[in-house]
Amino acid sequence: MATDEERWVQLARQGDREAFRCLVEAHARPLFVLCSRITRDAAMAEDAVQEALLNAYRHLADFDGRSSFKTWLHRIAVNAALEQIRRQGKFDYVENDSEEDSDFLERCMDETPSPRHHAQGEEIRRNIDRELERMTALERSAFLLRHVEGHSIDDISQTLSLNISACKQAIFRAVRKLRGALQPLR
């Protein structure tokens, strides 16, 4: 039996405005959270959601149901968020994939977190926020899609138009950069 969402998609493909409104109401807020994580800016995230939903509406005929509607929409939203970053001139690509950092975990392997570490939780969060800011848009997107959104690497590589290896490298680089968030506290 078709779910509500499948029915809405079907009706919206036939031009039913109210059905599309139901889809917007179901997805707009989660899309905003996703876009704001990528853009790090509420206004850009809102513009990205607006653009993504309009694009989705205009290309509903291209949605073939092979992935879930949510995944399809996420792909469009991630690209809209990256496009916002590009328009703001904040899009950077840093190729710093040296192997010198390959054993970085060895240098941050304390035993269990001490009470001092717990007390420093707020500072760690601030540092993580700063490190996320320092990542390139691609690294941040790849990492957040994998880590926060739980998308597969395969899926992310399609979303970001990267091959699998480049997608993994983007995630690796992002994780390495996060090391900096913990370093001052060790």
Next chain:
Amino acid sequence: MQPITDNDLILYFYRDGLEKQRIDEIDDAMFASPPLRQRYMALKRMLTNVDGAAIEPDPEFTDRIWRKLASQIDAKPVHRMRRRVFTPVRFAMAASVLLAVAAGIGYYAGRTSAPQNAMASRVLDAYVADHLRATEGLLLTASNSNSSEVLAGNRELAQSLVQSNRLYALAAVRAGNTRLADFLRQLEPVLLDLANQPADASIQSMDGLRDYLRKTDLLFEVRATQARLDTADKHKI
């Protein structure tokens, strides 16, 4: 057994991107080696800390988005049941017709008054946006496919796109859109490269192209320009 790198541990954490055999090897090593367990715990702690608060939208957010969307949707209704029939041969036939139109548009835009010029520029934008969509598909296929049949089809498509790319660049110059013309000229070497790949192109030569695409963000630039043209087209309507 191959040494377990940090990258292996990251993929292990996500249980994604590793062969089952490699996961089993890491499981066994983790059991046997306290230092490896420590490295893994360090990674887990680091990643757990990332799950911090995201920016939440204000309560009016969805209504605001819908109000704007509703007006945009009313201005441009959905394309119903649009079929995607996109083969190199069909594209080449369609392109030859469109190119004649586009070249005429560029010429027309260079010689006419402001309102007529705006109309010609809108038509040119729409054609170039379609051209960039085809180019994006071409680049995506080149980036992701290793199938010789698919790459052969891609080569034919690239050959047809080279010609159209030149004419659209000329039309853009005639229409006074130097930014677009410059961007299209930047695309030409890549299109030529793809159009002239030998039938037995080695994986290495495709990897070179893939690296180039990744490092230059060309795909994103194609998309960005395409989106800008679509948006410009929408605003002009």
